[in-house]
Amino acid sequence: MTTDFRLPDLGEGLTEAEIVQWLVAPGDTVALNQTLAEVETAKAIVELPSPYDGVVTTLHAQAGDTVAVGAPLIAFDIEGDPTEATPDAEDKATAASDASAPAAQANLVGYGAAPTGGSRPARRARRTVGATASIVDTAVLEAAPHDVLPTGPIETVQGERPRSTPPVRAYAKRLGIDLALVAAEVGDRTITRADVDAYADRVAPAAAPARQTAAPVRAPVDGERESRIPIRGVRKHTAEAMVQSAFTAPHVTCFHTVDVTATMELIASLRDDKALAGVRIGPLVVIAKAVCLALGRTPGLNSRWDADAGEIVQHHYVDLGIAAATERGLIVPNIRDAERMSLIGLAEALTALTETARSGRTSPAELAGGTFSITNIGVFGIDAGTPILPPGQSGILAVGAVRPQPWVHKGELAIRRVMTLSLSFDHRVVDGAEGARFLKDVADILEEPGRAMLMA
The missing domain is CATH 2.40.50.100 (RNA polymerase II/Efflux pump adaptor protein, barrel-sandwich hybrid domain)
Structure with a gap:
């Protein structure tokens, strides 16, 4: 039927x-x-x-x-x-x-559906999705060089069918990727879409079909004085959310310029540590850790205004949003329970999220919620800005570019690495003193990373 x-x-x-x-x-x-x-x-x-x-x-x-x-x-x-x-x-x-x-x-979205017959199937293995998507910090989180692999015909590996989900198998088929070859790289675990993307990029990026992440924009016709681009998808959602936030929460923005020379020296030493080979630690990772520590001392920045209940809800966890500029528009995925992570844990989470964002596959679940956000405008060479709060959050920190500048250090003029931090907060929840205290805490950690030991 x-x-x-x-x-x-x-x-x-x-x-x-x-x-x-x-x-x-x-x-x-x-x-x-x-x-x-x-x-x-x-x-x-x-x-x-x-x-x-x-x-x-x-x-x-x-x-x-x-x-x-x-x-x-x-x-x-x-x-x-x-x-x-x-x-x-x-x-x-x-x-x-x-x-x-x-x-x-009653289809089970993202996981499939129950069979139409009477017998119940064995429980399917689930895909593992990274802790949240990513950042506009792909310049800071440097991509590790890939091994040089052959791009010509490769003999198919025979044997047991590789472990993967039906959507991943269909996706690999569209790209012309043999999952047996991917399995040879990832080992015994279930193959994910990210594994297929990584293999396609490494083995035959020129031959693989382009992964479609957004509807194409019509090219302008010669002599045409304007173009019209449909407002849909992420851009439509972002516009609605920003209007709601801007006209609901009274925004206040304060700025602080910080000497981050010690932080940059710490990052350089960590990158040279052979024990941390493969761990990508950049300025955004240290800033994320500093934010989590400072939120513990200023909980108002990790709260939300619940108008319906007439309450301020303080979160005892940090779901850290990282604003990401993607081909589909601005998204703010979240790192769940970021306050529990070590510096290395945050680095690994941000790396995973970067890869997810590059593939355009950040899931709705990764975009839901969030208690405080960071946006890295410095990757575009911008020093400061007035970021708009994501709806339901009371604080967002904009991170500016790191620049060498003349700076008074220990009573003498020196060239130091300097960054400007811009904090926007909801003045219904956070007063000026608390906002300033939070910003100063973050700055103190970046100026002297050793201070983090006193705040942990």
Whole structure:
């Protein structure tokens, strides 16, 4: 019989999504959990797995179309009664938001769906996603050189089927990547999309198809005086969030210029330490650690204003947001429980998030929440700014460029490495004294990294 699959709520109560590309066509036979399409929400690009085994009969939308949650997306010809399908409770995933739709449409987004037969499948291995996406600090977090690998034909490795999820297998197939070769590099663990991307970039970056991360912008026609770019996806969400924040929370911004010579010397010594080979430690890592320490002394910056409850909610954890400029627009993913991490742990988390951001695959879950944020404007050569608070947060720190400047050091004029910090905060939650104290704490750590031992 023929049944429609309706677009489910992909998380965070989103109301619509744009079709980036279809990976199936009418007449195709698809398997349970096979990736049907890539869809872009206001926050991320998501792979949509099939809830059925069957044959595709109709695509209700085309690439570039925006589809409302609950609207028909694709039709299947399947065997049996689709209303007998039930979600796999162990997956704990989001079901379709259209309550009037049959139970078969309760697709488990990002994890697949339960089988339409009576037997229950073995629990699937989950993909491991990095702690949050990334930063605009790709210049500071230097990419490690890759090994030189052959780019010509390579004999396929025979043996047991590599461990991966259906979406990853479909993605590798589109790129022309043999997962057996990827498995030879990553070892026994489940292959992730990031592993496929890394292999494609290293082995045959020129031959691999371009990974699509955003709808293309039409090139201007000769003589045309203006172009119109649709407001959608991340840019639309960012604009709405910034307007809400700017006209809800009374922003105050203060600035402090800091001598970070000692921090830069510490970073250089850590990079030379053979025991830390492969760990990428840059200024943003040290600043993130300094922020976590300072938030412990000034909890108002790690709070939010709950107008409905008439309360200020203080967080006893730090989900550290890192503003990232991507091809799809500005996103602010989060490092969960950043206050518990060592300097090395933060470095590894930021490196993982950088790789996730480069692939354009930051998940909605990684973008949700956040208690305090950092934005690195210094990577663009900018010294200072007045950042707008992410909605629901009371503080955001803008990090300026590190520059050699004349500076009075120990009573004498010297050339020192200097940086300007710009702190914006919600004046309903944080008064000027607390904001200044926080900024001074961060600056003191950067001026004398040894002071961190006194604050831990």
